[in-house]
Amino acid sequence: MEFLSHPVTEQVIEKGFSYSEFVEFTEKLVEEKRTTGANQSEAYLDYTRMCLQRMNRWNKTAKVSAKMTHLMESIQESQIWLIITEAWCGDGAQSIPYLAKLAELNPKIKLRIIMRDEYPEIMDAYLTNGARSIPKLVAFTEDLKVELFTWGPKPLYLMNRHKEYKHEPKGLSYSGFLEEIHLWYAKNKNQDLEAELFPLIQASLL
Template structure:
């Protein structure tokens, strides 16, 4: 946890979506049969529709453990959380609703969501192995001068699965692989995400 030079400003946070507004924005995109970014293919439109369904499902079912709730309630100094994503991002739809539930537990926390391709300078400050992988969560101190922690784009288990698949797909189609990934999310119920966020949050309290 240290002071870093980064491109995030209060002006950018003000332009970002609060989570309920991001869901409404996605609903509007689906109603207009479009999505964010340059790729407006039918596949990406389908991804966006599925993302909306997943967000709405997690909004109703995502649970925060007692340990995490206690940790969140210990935060006294304000923190600004920023998520970089796109409306079609499947991993974002699986993880962001849970993150939003954490923010709801403590008024010291604020969450804003920005669209990756609208802020390339910010995305390029938070690459994953040189790639613009999303979603990406970045937490800052009250004055934005200290970067508290980062997380993303997906739980470590899935990072390893993606690496293995790229190395050797073993004849599994990408569509089948994605089905496996989203089945994992459904069964995992944000457990791995929570376990990875706990030490990051603890470090922000030091």
């Protein structure tokens, strides 16, 4: 929990979306048949539509365990949770609704969402194995002077599965691979995400 130099400022936090604002923003993008970032291809418009559907589904169905609820409610010092993502990001649509439910459990948590391609200097401070992988959650103390923890872009099982697929696809198409990933998310119901976040949040309280 030592001080780390980072490019996140109060201005960045204030410009960020709350979760409800991000959902509304994505709805508007879908209505206007566009998405975030430079790639405005039909494929990315489809990804954005699917992301909106997934977020809306998780908004209704995502559950936080009693153990995690107790931990969140025990947070005494204010924290800022910054999420870096894009509207077309499939992993973001699967994880961010759960993160938002956690933040809602304690008024001391301020959650803000920014777009990766609008803040390349911030994204480059939180690379995953040298890549601009999203979503990325970075938690800070309220004054932004201490970085408490980071998580992302997805649960460890999926990180390993992605490595396996890149190394040896075994005849599986990329669309087939994505289908497998999203099926895993649906079955896992944020259990791995919660299990990975719990010790990070717990350590931020010590």
